[in-house]
Amino acid sequence: NIKPIQVKLVLLGEAAVGKSSLVLRFVNNDFQENKEPTIGAAFLTQKCRMEDKVLKFEIWDTAGQERFHSLAPMYYRNAQAAVVVYDVTKAASLDKAKSWVKELQRQASPNIVIALAGNKIDLVQPVDEGEEESANSGRQVPTEEAKAYANEFGLLFFETSAKKGVGVREVFTEIAKKIPLE
Numbered sequence: 001n002i003k004p005i006q007v008k009l010v011l012l013g014e015a016a017v018g019k020s021s022l023v024l025r026f027v028n029n030d031f032q033e034n035k036e037p038t039i040g041a042a043f044l045t046q047k048c049r050m051e052d053k054v055l056k057f058e059i060w061d062t063a064g065q066e067r068f069h070s071l072a073p074m075y076y077r078n079a080q081a082a083v084v085v086y087d088v089t090k091a092a093s094l095d096k097a098k099s100w101v102k103e104l105q106r107q108a109s110p111n112i113v114i115a116l117a118g119n120k121i122d123l124v125q126p127v128d129e130g131e132e133e134s135a136n137s138g139r140q141v142p143t144e145e146a147k148a149y150a151n152e153f154g155l156l157f158f159e160t161s162a163k164k165g166v167g168v169r170e171v172f173t174e175i176a177k178k179i180p181l182e
């Protein structure tokens with residue numbers, strides 16, 4: 001009854017978009033300003049209590065640096081969920097995210113739940129109402145553009161800030177809702 005459902009989840013995305021930071025926020029509710037790049041991959045687990053079930057996420061946080069690309073299939077093989085991350089201040093990182101989605105939809109398990117997360121929104125959102133428009137000048141990926149892409153490809157879509165803890169829990173709980181009870 002209370003035995004957790006194990007869910008293998010993989011994070012993919014360009015280097016420095018904030019994959020490890022999203023995991024650190026989700027697992028430890030913490031943030032590091034100068035997080036070191038991941039080498040190979042890191043493994044962490046986190047339980048997630050839902051109304052009707054308990055999930056245990058087994059999280060593979062992969063390295064975004066290109067030299068590690070060939071390792072990725074080991075981590076997304078048999079994964080039930082994937083979080084593909086880009087940086088809203090870096091348009092090229094969305095292109096990279098799209099190529100990961102394409103690879104997952106070709107090579108990963110056919111019923112994998114994929115979430116697209118545009119991270120670092122703290123860099124483009126005014127902290128309070130009165131703040132100047134110039135606070136938004138760093139955005140390179142409009143929300144609507146990424147959302148339209150996500151809809152077209154059947155992905156969950158989120159904008160997040162690992163730094164401020166915005167939208168991070170939602171990524172994992174919305175994935176959890178889509179994982180079938182076994």
Ligand code: GTP
Pocket residue numbers: 013014015016017018019020021022032033034035036037038039062063064065119120121122123160161162163164
């Ligand atoms: P690789 O392991 O090399 O693939 O990078 P990564 O995607 O794991 O990125 P990481 O979490 O290491 O973050 C890279 C840098 O971005 C670090 O200096 C983080 O502090 C910073 N960072 C991560 N998330 C955010 C965020 O939401 N907002 C801001 N402002 N900075 C962030």
Ligand code: MG
Pocket residue numbers: 019020021036037038061062063064
């Ligand atoms: Mg990392």
